[in-house]
Amino acid sequence: MKKRLNLVIALLALWGTGYAQGQEPMRLSLQESINYALQHRPSLQATRNEQKIAKAQVGEIRAMGLPQIDAAVEVGNNFVQQKTLLDPSAFGGAPDELDPFIITPEQLASGQPITLTPAYSTPEPQPGDGGLQAITFVQPYTGSAAITGSQLLFDGSYLIGLKAAKTYTELSRKSTVQSEIEVAEQVSKAYYGVLVNGERMELLTQNLIRLDTLLFQTGVMFENGVAEKLDVDRLRVQLNNLKVERQKAERLMQLSENLLKFQLGLNQSQPILLTDKLAEVEVDMSKVNPQDFNYNNRIEYSLLETQRDLAELDLRNTKSGYLPKMYLNARYGYSGVGSTFSDVMDVRAGSNNTTNRNWFDFGYVGAQLQVPIFDGLRKHYQVQQGKLALENTKLGFESLRQSINLELAQASAEITNALDVLASQKENMALAEEIARVAKIKFQEGVGTNLEVVSAETDLREAQTNYYAAMYDALIAKVNLEKATGTLLTN
Template identity: 70%
Template structure:
């Protein structure tokens, strides 16, 4: 009975610490699903969207300056040291003791206690800088939206490359497993031949060495597979503990040849070009806003309130002792001289606008170079891929023939080992070329602005 209780306690302990939990189901993902998940869950994109919301809030802050501004103030105080003023002594004629002429007498006008309750309001009627700011508000929001789109494109690029890395490593893993099965079969057959006196011990040893090398390569590929999966999860914003299962298959790299060295490329397809256009518009608005600083400003102001004053505190606590007052009027502010501040501001904004315009030519040259480089890399990668594929097919045939010759006694075991080594090298080179071609395809899509277009 004690043993049963101890066993139940151990099972409960394991369950309570999480060891009895069922493993998570793998998440099935295509490339597009991986990108969509990243667009929703990647922390950097969430931060970019928050910046977009901040930009919209700043636009609201700018607009608020043109709305009515209302404030209420209530204050009460004790003039514990009452301010005094001076009046000429002639105001205080005393027949019995006349004061000297030309002297002043200190007089207290301020009461001991004062109180005031006021509501003030103002409305901007005209401000050229504010009007330009309203025009630039929508452009500022558009710039923030485009920055978010650029971040989305970068995430789509990173996820695509990580996804292809997992696919290539997975395919290599399957191929290594097949090679290992084939080599195990050959080793078993050779061992039988050795036992029957048909093969030598050296033949068995060579195949054993080959098998050990293949096992090491399989383990290395398995570790690379785990690293590439972790990188994909990181790029997606997925929990590292969540297993994934990629549903896309590694097929031949297909490419729209019209994208390679495009003749009628539209620079507006690139988000960087669109962002620079928006920055140019904002720089232009800044020049207009600085120039508008020379225009007058017109405000409508109003005040309404009550005040009370007395030498007794209880008097200012009674509403009947408060006096009503009000004011309404307009205020015109005319800029006359500010030490040439606006003049230098305009100089700065004009130069900033000119620099933005100069950036278009630099960006065009950069895009042209990127297009040419991506096109060349993809063309070279496809050529290498074709050659590596042909080499792999040829190596497979050589390995097959070498095995048959050895089994029939007309070939040597050394030929088999050499053929297997060449086959593995050809397979490794083929999948490396496949990965390079896929990455070159992603780079070209990014260069042409078609990687993640909305």
């Protein structure tokens, strides 16, 4: 019976660790687990993409200060030509007409020189000649081709924007570090959860073997008339309960491994094998109740400093709106006209063409100065908002320091209490093991009762459960202390 039970336990263990699937397990220490999660956790990859976006935004802002050059070509049909009213009298009215003259045959026959004296007279106005007339100066088809360029010469907000962009990049980098710390915390807690459950599984296996042996020995004693059937039944009930407890622990172990794989960003079908041992885990007691704590060790404090810098730059940027802006602008191109589409596309230009040109070049270069005069006090109120936002950021330092102090005190008290409870539970488990051992010997020697054995086994399992619960609490307290002191990712 003992051999059969051991074989079942071994098969369950192999199935639980993934060996039955024929897949090689991934060996991971705690530090290796953290490093793997930092590289493969999808949420962290998204955070790093946000950091890259911030760097690209810096380049976008810097590009605003570089020359801006554009080229455009356009050909269009003025299917409704723009007209305007024109007063012909503004140009001196209609010109005088040459009066008709007649040369008679007599003058021709006389052989004398004929002198002509031209005479002019103003024509009588015709209906519709008076008042304004609608005319158009637009050809049916027009085209243009031009290159335009501009260069920012001075803009106070642009200079401050460059500084703010770099500060924003630093803020994004620190946000990534904060996310990495959170991932390291989650991985550490999940890793310790698997370790504790693994130790508990191993202990339950040992308890099963020991109780199965005791049940076998008691059955032999019952067959020899030394023990009662009631003794065998009690031990069988204990063994059945222990099997159920181990099955529950096995499912919990699988769940804890799945949680760790999730925190690592690892495929759930990939088996893992943890290489760290609980006995190797140490707690640095110098971190408990630190006297000279440097708040800059906490990424939250560093983030708040960067947010303060951004608030100051935002205020300076708003104030720079009172400064003038200067630009250098230039453009050069051609514009063409034609009565038909083919005419405008038949480009005739050039300085040597003075007869039938239909495309003419143009050019412009100049500086533009924009001076803000009055904006309805908009910037004034923006400055007030910026000052209050900066003040709130500065007030956040004191609140954050108080929060960190409280977190340090809580983490120190938590680790101290957890270690005390762990030491007490370890002693209780040792005592329970000794009591169970003595009760078994007394029962086998005939000086003790089976009820004492059953009671001792029950107390032992309770002590073991309390011990591993205390161990898990101590490990979680260790992680919380390292996070509170800002050393979680520096170990």
